[in-house]
Amino acid sequence: MAAVPIVDYLVLGDEPHLVAKQCTSCGARFFDRRNACASCSGTSFEDAVIATSGELKAFTIVAFAAPGVPVPFVAGVVDCDGTSVRGNVINTEPDADHVSLGMKVRLATYAVGTDDDGNEAIGFGFEPIEN
Amino acid sequence: MADDIFILGINMTKFGKHPDKDTIDLAAEAAMAALADGGVTMQDMGVLAAGNLMEAAAGIGQQLQKQIGQTGIPVYNVANACATGATALRTAIMAVKSGECEMGLAVGVEKLSGAGLLGGGGSAKSDKKVFEPKGRYGAVTSTDGRIGTNTMPGVFAQIGMEYGHKYGGTSFELFAKISEKNHAHSTLNPLAAYTKKMTLEEIMGDMMIAYPNTRPMCSANCDGAAAAVVVSGAKLKTLSLEQQRRAVKVSASVLTSDPWQESCQVLPDVNTLTKMAAKQAYEQAGVSPEDLDLVELHDCFATAELVHYDNLGLCEEGGAADFFNSGATWRDGKTPVNVSGGLESKGHPIAATGIANIWEVCHHLRGEAGDRQIEGAKVGLAHVIGLGSACGVHILEKSAA
Ligand SMILES: [Zn+2]
Numbered sequence: 131m132a133a134v135p136i137v138d139y140l141v142l143g144d145e146p147h148l149v150a151k152q153c154t155s156c157g158a159r160f161f162d163r164r165n166a167c168a169s170c171s172g173t174s175f176e177d178a179v180i181a182t183s184g185e186l187k188a189f190t191i192v193a194f195a196a197p198g199v200p201v202p203f204v205a206g207v208v209d210c211d212g213t214s215v216r217g218n219v220i221n222t223e224p225d226a227d228h229v230s231l232g233m234k235v236r237l238a239t240y241a242v243g244t245d246d247d248g249n250e251a252i253g254f255g256f257e258p259i260e261n
Numbered sequence: 262m263a264d265d266i267f268i269l270g271i272n273m274t275k276f277g278k279h280p281d282k283d284t285i286d287l288a289a290e291a292a293m294a295a296l297a298d299g300g301v302t303m304q305d306m307g308v309l310a311a312g313n314l315m316e317a318a319a320g321i322g323q324q325l326q327k328q329i330g331q332t333g334i335p336v337y338n339v340a341n342a343c344a345t346g347a348t349a350l351r352t353a354i355m356a357v358k359s360g361e362c363e364m365g366l367a368v369g370v371e372k373l374s375g376a377g378l379l380g381g382g383g384s385a386k387s388d389k390k391v392f393e394p395k396g397r398y399g400a401v402t403s404t405d406g407r408i409g410t411n412t413m414p415g416v417f418a419q420i421g422m423e424y425g426h427k428y429g430g431t432s433f434e435l436f437a438k439i440s441e442k443n444h445a446h447s448t449l450n451p452l453a454a455y456t457k458k459m460t461l462e463e464i465m466g467d468m469m470i471a472y473p474n475t476r477p478m479c480s481a482n483c484d485g486a487a488a489a490v491v492v493s494g495a496k497l498k499t500l501s502l503e504q505q506r507r508a509v510k511v512s513a514s515v516l517t518s519d520p521w522q523e524s525c526q527v528l529p530d531v532n533t534l535t536k537m538a539a540k541q542a543y544e545q546a547g548v549s550p551e552d553l554d555l556v557e558l559h560d561c562f563a564t565a566e567l568v569h570y571d572n573l574g575l576c577e578e579g580g581a582a583d584f585f586n587s588g589a590t591w592r593d594g595k596t597p598v599n600v601s602g603g604l605e606s607k608g609h610p611i612a613a614t615g616i617a618n619i620w621e622v623c624h625h626l627r628g629e630a631g632d633r634q635i636e637g638a639k640v641g642l643a644h645v646i647g648l649g650s651a652c653g654v655h656i657l658e659k660s661a662a
Contacts, residue, residue: 207419
């Protein structure tokens, strides 16, 4: 049985982290492939490790979603040291008493499910950093 | 100097449920009424721009011609997310402005009743469950709900919350109060899908869709169409005095797309392109936000209306919450916003919205808005935005004639 990341920009291991493709000209970061940089039109990219903690700069608590998507959940955008990352806020109650703008969070992984070959998909989210 | 462009005739159907009419029936109803409003027919049109999103490949323009007049003129079928109607109008304006023709017709139509939640869906499915990387992010399973949300109420909720994080002053209650305003305005608009006044308690206590947007704070999926006839200034001078008196000047017509911003790949940026469009429009028209007697802006969700106060320059940067709290955007305020009831009440038949907003503004500039007339309105602005993104801004002025 192997562990597979839910998306290819999640790197598993002892210290799970996200990795982006960074434009070598202007530093713009992308989680998917680009032929030319959307910011400066440069064509050379290198891998960049994204900070694993940050600040929640936007969120919503989704109560009504597409069929098969469990609700409620907290979707948000985390400012990871200058790189905006899309992810859910996890390991806390999904309500406005437990989630707030500006809260400090860190990357956390969890098992999403197992396929028929016994491979386990690993997802990621951001959990509150206890003070 | 380029010739001015005018709206000669314009119309919107009632927004709501039209189970007995198909897409072409609705488009034809709006188009025929807009032509009649302008005192012209399809025989006078030199171009047709037709907007429809849900059946974007269906050639709605040619289907409409078969319904109301096949004259062989060029047809542009356009699709540009929620800015589709504004894009159709702008296409007709560009054709007239270029001198290719003297008059053009723009139509936007959508059948959306019962469409439910837009933007969701797309879960992975196969017989054998195997985690194989697929798509641009190498996802092994559906990411909607696991890595953020694809739902429109959720996306626009985050856009409003992001503004609150940056500038402060926002709360669930504040966003709900914006919705309270638009629902109050809607009681005066017989063409709105929903015309019921709602209390703040009713709005906040309604079904939560995506915090902080409850159901009445979301735009309503519904059916509807809107159409406009545009004419060159030179041609207008040859028409009757009554046509000249009712014509509304298009002082600015602008369309933008979203320039790259750091976070735009994870949360759509509806701000930068709106700011760009507004700046260009004010320059084109030679007016400033203080000159606006009314604004129809894209309140697809209550959280969106707030950020566009700032994006359109109606308030100072970061001051949208204070601006709203001052009462400025109520119909008796300094800058009335969405006196039609907005998308939250009037409804949002996607491709019709961008022309219906223009219709609302024209209605006031012509002094024909009845009970909801903004007295003495001379200048108005209409704004729409579609995710992806596309932004249309038009500034309209009362005819001098
Ligand atoms: Zn670059």
